[in-house]
Amino acid sequence: MLNHRVIPALLLKNGGLVKTHKFKDPKYVGDPINAIRIFNDKEVDELMVLDIVASKEGKEPDYRMIELFAGECFMPLCYGGGIRTMEQADRIFNMGVEKVSIQTAALEDLGLISEVADKYGSQAVVISVDIKRTLFGGTKLYRSATSDTDKENWKTFLTRAVDAGAGEVLINAVDKDGTLSGPDLELIREANNELDIPLIALGGVSSLEDIRLAVEAGASAVAVGAFFVFHGPHRAVLITYPKYEELENLFINEINGRQTK
Amino acid sequence: MKLMEDRLNRANKMRKMCSRCIMDTSAINIRFDENGVCNYCKEFLNRSGSMLNESAAVKEERLLRLVKKVKEVGKGKPYDCIVGVSGGVDSSWALVKVVELGLRPLAVHMDNGWNSELAQNNIANLINALGVDLYTHVIDWDEYRNLMQAFFDAHVIDVELLYDNAMLAVNYQMADKLNLKHILAGTNQSTEGMEIPSNWNWYKKDKKNIKAIAKQFGSVKISSFPAIGTIDYLKYDLIKKIKWISFLDNLEYHKESSLKHLEAHFGYKRYPYKHYESIFTRFYQGYILPEKFEVDKRKVHLSTLIISGQISRKQAIEIIEEIPYASKQELEDDKEYFLKKMGWTKKDLEQYIKHQNVEHSVYGTEIKIIQNLSRIKRQLKKIF
Amino acid sequence: MDNQIKIVDIGIGNIASIQNMLKKIGYDSDRIVEPTLKSSNIDLLILPGVGSYDYAMNKLNDGGWSDYVKELSSDKKVKLMGICLGMQLLCDGSEEGELPGLSLIPGHFKKFSSNGGAERLKVPHMGWNTVHYNEKGTWMMEGHIDDPRYYFVHSYYYTHPESTYIAGTTGYGVDYGSAIQNGNVFGFQFHPEKSHRFGMNLLRNVLKQLC
Numbered sequence: 001m002l003n004h005r006v007i008p009a010l011l012l013k014n015g016g017l018v019k020t021h022k023f024k025d026p027k028y029v030g031d032p033i034n035a036i037r038i039f040n041d042k043e044v045d046e047l048m049v050l051d052i053v054a055s056k057e058g059k060e061p062d063y064r065m066i067e068l069f070a071g072e073c074f075m076p077l078c079y080g081g082g083i084r085t086m087e088q089a090d091r092i093f094n095m096g097v098e099k100v101s102i103q104t105a106a107l108e109d110l111g112l113i114s115e116v117a118d119k120y121g122s123q124a125v126v127i128s129v130d131i132k133r134t135l136f137g138g139t140k141l142y143r144s145a146t147s148d149t150d151k152e153n154w155k156t157f158l159t160r161a162v163d164a165g166a167g168e169v170l171i172n173a174v175d176k177d178g179t180l181s182g183p184d185l186e187l188i189r190e191a192n193n194e195l196d197i198p199l200i201a202l203g204g205v206s207s208l209e210d211i212r213l214a215v216e217a218g219a220s221a222v223a224v225g226a227f228f229v230f231h232g233p234h235r236a237v238l239i240t241y242p243k244y245e246e247l248e249n250l251f252i253n254e255i256n257g258r259q260t261k
Numbered sequence: 262m263k264l265m266e267d268r269l270n271r272a273n274k275m276r277k278m279c280s281r282c283i284m285d286t287s288a289i290n291i292r293f294d295e296n297g298v299c300n301y302c303k304e305f306l307n308r309s310g311s312m313l314n315e316s317a318a319v320k321e322e323r324l325l326r327l328v329k330k331v332k333e334v335g336k337g338k339p340y341d342c343i344v345g346v347s348g349g350v351d352s353s354w355a356l357v358k359v360v361e362l363g364l365r366p367l368a369v370h371m372d373n374g375w376n377s378e379l380a381q382n383n384i385a386n387l388i389n390a391l392g393v394d395l396y397t398h399v400i401d402w403d404e405y406r407n408l409m410q411a412f413f414d415a416h417v418i419d420v421e422l423l424y425d426n427a428m429l430a431v432n433y434q435m436a437d438k439l440n441l442k443h444i445l446a447g448t449n450q451s452t453e454g455m456e457i458p459s460n461w462n463w464y465k466k467d468k469k470n471i472k473a474i475a476k477q478f479g480s481v482k483i484s485s486f487p488a489i490g491t492i493d494y495l496k497y498d499l500i501k502k503i504k505w506i507s508f509l510d511n512l513e514y515h516k517e518s519s520l521k522h523l524e525a526h527f528g529y530k531r532y533p534y535k536h537y538e539s540i541f542t543r544f545y546q547g548y549i550l551p552e553k554f555e556v557d558k559r560k561v562h563l564s565t566l567i568i569s570g571q572i573s574r575k576q577a578i579e580i581i582e583e584i585p586y587a588s589k590q591e592l593e594d595d596k597e598y599f600l601k602k603m604g605w606t607k608k609d610l611e612q613y614i615k616h617q618n619v620e621h622s623v624y625g626t627e628i629k630i631i632q633n634l635s636r637i638k639r640q641l642k643k644i645f
Numbered sequence: 646m647d648n649q650i651k652i653v654d655i656g657i658g659n660i661a662s663i664q665n666m667l668k669k670i671g672y673d674s675d676r677i678v679e680p681t682l683k684s685s686n687i688d689l690l691i692l693p694g695v696g697s698y699d700y701a702m703n704k705l706n707d708g709g710w711s712d713y714v715k716e717l718s719s720d721k722k723v724k725l726m727g728i729c730l731g732m733q734l735l736c737d738g739s740e741e742g743e744l745p746g747l748s749l750i751p752g753h754f755k756k757f758s759s760n761g762g763a764e765r766l767k768v769p770h771m772g773w774n775t776v777h778y779n780e781k782g783t784w785m786m787e788g789h790i791d792d793p794r795y796y797f798v799h800s801y802y803y804t805h806p807e808s809t810y811i812a813g814t815t816g817y818g819v820d821y822g823s824a825i826q827n828g829n830v831f832g833f834q835f836h837p838e839k840s841h842r843f844g845m846n847l848l849r850n851v852l853k854q855l856c
Contacts, residue, residue, distance in 0.1 A: 031374035037378075041378030236397035238385055239381045
């Protein structure tokens, strides 16, 4: 039975784990190595680590940290943040990282995506897009490194990225980030209509039901931030992840309906 | 096969051991009477015997009085007490019982970057099942690591002083913030009542010592680390009247049956020994203490259990003949992780272990204040 | 007995993760960059693989690895393990490329059809899935009561007119061989090094097969 992947998404800032709110106000959450170790002990499906300042500040990925992370992961690890060249990607893959997530570099030039896909396979490249909603409910492509919107239509951008070789798409709903207010299901549906490749939805998940809804709306995998890291009214830092049986039961109707063996 | 290293086992066998418990000559000031019984278990019985042998009725009565008081103080407030949780069995049981008695606790947890998955899992299951709110204080990891490094460079025995002190501080601070008077803690006589030898530990409220070591070794700036000193404690205890209560002393506390209950009803996962909810604590007690300081804290834990009738001496001796890890591979795992977190090489660790140990009192300390306080308290007791 | 575990390092696979997992279960391993080591110095040779078929086969051919590996396999005391693309390289060939494989395990690889069945099958097959082992795969399954699950990521799957070499199967659109074996040569389509305790258990079972 193929389950839909549920992926803890961890945000990195200057070596520390942080959680943002609508991409702003990063709050310190703790030591990333320990958090990753705990998630690994919980046998999570996959893990995503995104450095939110590397591109902003034009910094190199923190290789030492990435290597430490990879050493703690006995499941696939995806790293994103500040990857602009093939050499950087090579170095990161060599450490045991499965996939790289690329945004800023791709917005300028999709060449890197093709290079990585050619050498490591499409499944090793995730194209990451941040989508912000306008006042009138429309959607715009958001550039997190420069905190502004891009003129290009995000759907055409995605199509170009997929053509260039991206094997997965990460859609991050900016307005939902850290709000625990439920995923942007309409956005997920829209994105799913455009794509043939797996879609990872990120932003707003607040419950197991939200994960199910995101999958129902077309996400192949769901990435989760605040829900797995905070607990309760005081947003107390507590690392959690659903039990395997809970995830199995969550998707059982999905699987039956789809007749996937 | 997970026997202790020959060297450590031989050292153990050369020491004289109490005939009733398993404390031995690695404990400072140990004395044996004509029957070979030591002063540690005697002192424990003297001090706590009455409590250990109390009737259930007496305990019950004291408990109900306490609960009534807590409810009074907490009336109209979002919570009526603080329960510090670590994921360990003592604090978990305390939380379960507190809720059972109709109290409305705020669970407080201290995150120093060494939480094990077991701890997170146990805390999560508990607070979800009990419907209890949680507050976590997260210490900046870089800052905490620097503090630990300072303690390692100082070669003092009680590296856990950092965690223990911070935990006390966070609990008191939270109680103060919420205007509560009761911290219902999992500390208790029946599993940890025996006095820890003074050469195995340091005074847990010694903020001055922490600051002195931090300053001398690496000029570590303290900001997210919550520290509590003797004067702070006195202010909380005597002026603000915030009381730290060993809650489990008011109940019939039998560790094994509590564990079974937690496992059955709260999805609790148990650990091999005490304090294994923190990866560092387990490495510290299982490797650093025995290897560098030749101290095995299990002796005092198990001796307490022997005297409170929860384990036999024979069982205790069998336990300490083995390494405090389920397997050698787990010890290696923890060692690797420790090196990774601290940024040390294997050689750094070897050198640390080999280096001569230094007394805490060599650095700035509040110990004189405590000793004077004890003396004053004793004199006052004599008079009244 | 000191297990001599060697991993072929020619830039076509994720070696760090394999070494990490082996270390976690208590075993050291070495990367080898040249096909020169004598078979007496190898107990287990691991062929990892990520990427495209021809790219990898070219690397094997050019570096002299193909002949080396074939010769090594004739020494029955040496066990050869292929992971993911590595498993595919052990067989006869793949739709993905033009070049023939090492032909150490009979079989050919076909691409998952994204048009078959009632629902569009997403390719690659990416995520966690279970392996059902048969009698041939009993040794691989040791330690599990239920079908274990592992992490898969591939677009091509094993086919062969008979099921002679299939030790375990997985379902994704079709039921296909995800664990195959031919004597001392075996392969796994999934990534044990990315499959938590399931992968660790499998590697332990592999190591038990040595000597």
